[in-house]
Amino acid sequence: MTRRRIAIGFCALIFIDTWTQISFKLASRQTGEFMMNSHWLRAAxxxxxxxxxxxxxxxxxxxxxxxxxxxxxxxxFAASHLEVVTVLMLSVLLFGEHLTAAKLAGAACIVTGIIMLSLSEARAPLPDHHA
Amino acid sequence: MSTLATAFWLSNIVLDTAGHLSFKAAADKKAAESGSWLRMLHSVYLWIGIACFCLEFAVWFALLSLIPLSQAVLVGSINIVVLMIAGRLLFRERLDRLRVGGMILIAAGVALAGGAI
Known part of the structure; x- marks a missing residue:
């Protein structure tokens, strides 16, 4: 697999994860707040x-x-979690959610943490059965 | 977050972690027995994992109906940290400084976004 195809794969993964979360939110707007009854389940x-x-x-x-x-x-690993960024942007654009300073600071910490974990993964030797 | 939303959030953490650990156990067993992917279908762990992920789907959806998407996706990031701790405890996975630092940052970010700080 070429680098270009791998890059496309990363983008595809982030896109799909974002798609899933947006779909969930759109569905929950149709059902309304969770209620433990058959009406809510049917709406879902x-x-x-x-x-x-x-x-x-x-x-x-x-x-x-x-x-x-x-x-x-x-x-x-990073690509599988960095949909946090795209989902945040779309939650503001599509749903008019308000990002407080605390949320933005939290997001910055989380994204930095994910990047650190990916760097650590990249350094780690592969286990034998993957070699 | 309301009590109900917190309960869904905690259930999501438990189910996500249990699901990933079960998949890991199924994959390890396959490697140890040098079995085929098809034989993995007989693994109890695989089916426990699938059941966990199905339940997680429902719990996550219920959570999203209660809190904003931006908040959910941020507080949901704690799953990464819990899974790494569980991997360390159960599978003796390596935790270097970079990893521990990343986990602490994510936990702090979740606390900030969740309104705990």
Whole structure:
């Protein structure tokens, strides 16, 4: 797999994960707040966005397995979590959510932490059975 | 977060961690027995993992119906930290300084975003 294809794979994974979270939120806007009754469950079952989220879960799983086979695990790990950034941006743009200073500071800490974990993964020797 | 949202958040952490650990156990068993992917379908761990992820899907959706997406995706990042601690305890996975630093930063970020600080 060429570097270019790996980069496309990373972008695809972030896109799919973002898609899944946005679909979840759109579905929950149709169902309203969680209630332990059949009405809420039925509303969830007929929301097309729930199926978009399920498709996203399956797509992310396939993309992740393909990436792990060909790409270094460090960057792959980062790509599988950096949808935090895109989801935050879209939650403001699509849903008008308000990002407080505390949330932004928290997001900065989390993203830095994820990058540190990826650097550590990239350095780690591969286990024998993956060699 | 409300009590109900906190309960969903905690359940999400437990299910996500249990799901990943079960998959890991299934994969380790496959490697140890040099079995095929098809034989892995007989693994109890694999099915426990799948059940955990299905339940996690429902719990995450319920959580998202209660709190803003931006907050959910931030506080949900704690799963990474809990999973790494569990991997260390159960599978003796390596924790170097960079990793511990990253985990502390993520935990601090979750506390900030969740309103605990």
């Amino acid at each position: 079952a007929v929301s097309p966005f729930i199926y978009a989220a399920i498709a996203g879960y399956l797509g992310a799983f396939l993309a992740w397995m393909t990436l792990l086979e060909h790409a270094p695990v460090g960057p792959a």
